[in-house]
Amino acid sequence: MSKICPLFSGSTGNSTYISYEDKGILIDVGMSCKSVLEALENAGGSIEEIRAIAITHEHTDHIKGLKALLKKSNASLLASEQTLETLMKMDIVPPKTQTIALDENGYCTNGILINRFATSHDCEGSSGYNVILPDGKKISVCTDLGVVTDEVRTAISSSDVLLLESNHDIEMLKKGPYPPQTKLRILSNKGHISNMACAAELKALLKGGTERFILGHLSLNNNTPLLALSSAEASLMDIGAQNGKDYLLKVAGPKNNGVTVI
Numbered sequence: 001m002s003k004i005c006p007l008f009s010g011s012t013g014n015s016t017y018i019s020y021e022d023k024g025i026l027i028d029v030g031m032s033c034k035s036v037l038e039a040l041e042n043a044g045g046s047i048e049e050i051r052a053i054a055i056t057h058e059h060t061d062h063i064k065g066l067k068a069l070l071k072k073s074n075a076s077l078l079a080s081e082q083t084l085e086t087l088m089k090m091d092i093v094p095p096k097t098q099t100i101a102l103d104e105n106g107y108c109t110n111g112i113l114i115n116r117f118a119t120s121h122d123c124e125g126s127s128g129y130n131v132i133l134p135d136g137k138k139i140s141v142c143t144d145l146g147v148v149t150d151e152v153r154t155a156i157s158s159s160d161v162l163l164l165e166s167n168h169d170i171e172m173l174k175k176g177p178y179p180p181q182t183k184l185r186i187l188s189n190k191g192h193i194s195n196m197a198c199a200a201e202l203k204a205l206l207k208g209g210t211e212r213f214i215l216g217h218l219s220l221n222n223n224t225p226l227l228a229l230s231s232a233e234a235s236l237m238d239i240g241a242q243n244g245k246d247y248l249l250k251v252a253g254p255k256n257n258g259v260t261v262i
Contacts, residue, residue, distance in 0.1 A: 002019070002133045002139075003044075003259045003262065004017070004018045004163065004259070005017045005043040005258070005259040006214060008031050008254060009163075009216040009253065010217060010218050010219070010254040011218075012031075013030035013061050013064060014056075014143065014217060017043050018141075019045060020135065021134075022049050024051070025051060025053065025112060025131065026050055026053045026054070026069075027053075027054045027141050028056055028062040033068035034065075035065065039256075044259065047072060051110055052075055052076045052112070053070070053073070053077055053078065054127075055078070055087070055127075056083075056127050056129070056141075057125065057144060063087070066092055070093065075097075076097070076100055077098065078099075079125070080118075080125030081101040081125065083123075083124075084101050086125075110134075111134035112132070112133055114129060115132070115155075116128070116129055117129070118149075119144060119152060120189055121191070122146075122190040122191065128145070130159070137262050139162075140159040140161070140162045142156055143164070143167075145192070146189040146193065147197075148193065148197065156205065157204075157205065157208045157210075159205075160210070160212065163215075164198055164213065164215060165217040166215040166216070166217070167192035167194060167217050167218060167219050167223065168223045169195050169222060170195075172223060173186060173194075173219070173222040178221070178222075186219075192219070195223065195231035195232070199231045199234070206241055207239070211247045211248065212247070212248050212262065213248070213249040214251075215249070215251045217252075218253075218254075229249070232249055233249070
C-alpha cells in the first residue's frame with residue numbers, strides 16, 4: 001500500500017511522510033523531533049522504517065527537528081550539495097549520519113527512488129522531490145518556490161499524487177501586517193507562490209494525468225484553507241472538472257493531516 005501524509009504543513013513547520021508497506025521516508029523535519037515522531041506514529045509509521053530523510057532547504061520551518069531525529073535514526077540524509085554544505089556549517093548533521101548529495105541519478109533505498117529537482121527560493125540549492133515507490137506510483141512534493149519553472153513543470157507532470165504549495169492570498173498579503181520588505185520577498189520569484197499561481201498550474205497537471213492534489217505550505221497569516229481550496233476548484237471548473245468526480249483535492253492543515261492512500 002502506497003501512502004503520503006503531510007505530518008505538518010505551513011509557515012510554522014513542514015514534514016511529509018511517504019511510505020510503501022513497511023518502508024518509508026521523510027521529506028523535511030520542520031517541527032521538534034518529539035512532535036514529528038508522535039505525528040509519524042499517528043500516521044501509522046515508525047522511526048525504524050524511515051530509511052531516508054530528504055531536505056528541501058535549510059530554513060527553520062524545514063529543519064527544526066532534523067539534528068535530534070538524525071541522532072535517533074539510521075536514516076540517510078539527502079539534499080542538494082549546497083543544502084548539505086549549509087547544514088554541515090550549521091552543525092545540524094551528526095558525525096554518524098550518511099549524507100548523499102543528490103544528482104540526476106537520484107537515490108534508491110529499499111525500492112523507493114528519490115529524485116531531486118531545483119526550485120526557485122531564496123537560498124542556494126532549494127529542492128523539490130519526486131518519489132517513485134516500488135509499485136510504480138509517483139508522489140511529488142513541491143513547496144517554497146517563488147515561480148513555477150519549466151523544470152518544475154516537467155518534474156511534477158504525471159504524478160499520481162502532488163503536494164503543491166498554495167502559500168498565500170495576494171490581497172491578504174498586501175493588506176496584512178508584514179513589513180514591506182517581507183511582502184516583497186514572498187511575492188518575488190524567490191519567495192512563495194500564491195493561491196492564484198498554484199491554481200493556474202492545476203489545469204495542465206490534471207490534463208496530464210494527475211488526479212490527486214494536496215495544497216500545502218499555507219501561510220498562517222496570509223491565507224485560509226477555504227481561499228486556497230476555492231481558488232483551485234474555480235480554476236479546474238474552467239475546464240469542466242469537479243472535485244470528487246474528476247479529481248480529488250484537499251488542503252493540508254498545519255498539523256494532524258490524514259493519510260492519502262493511492
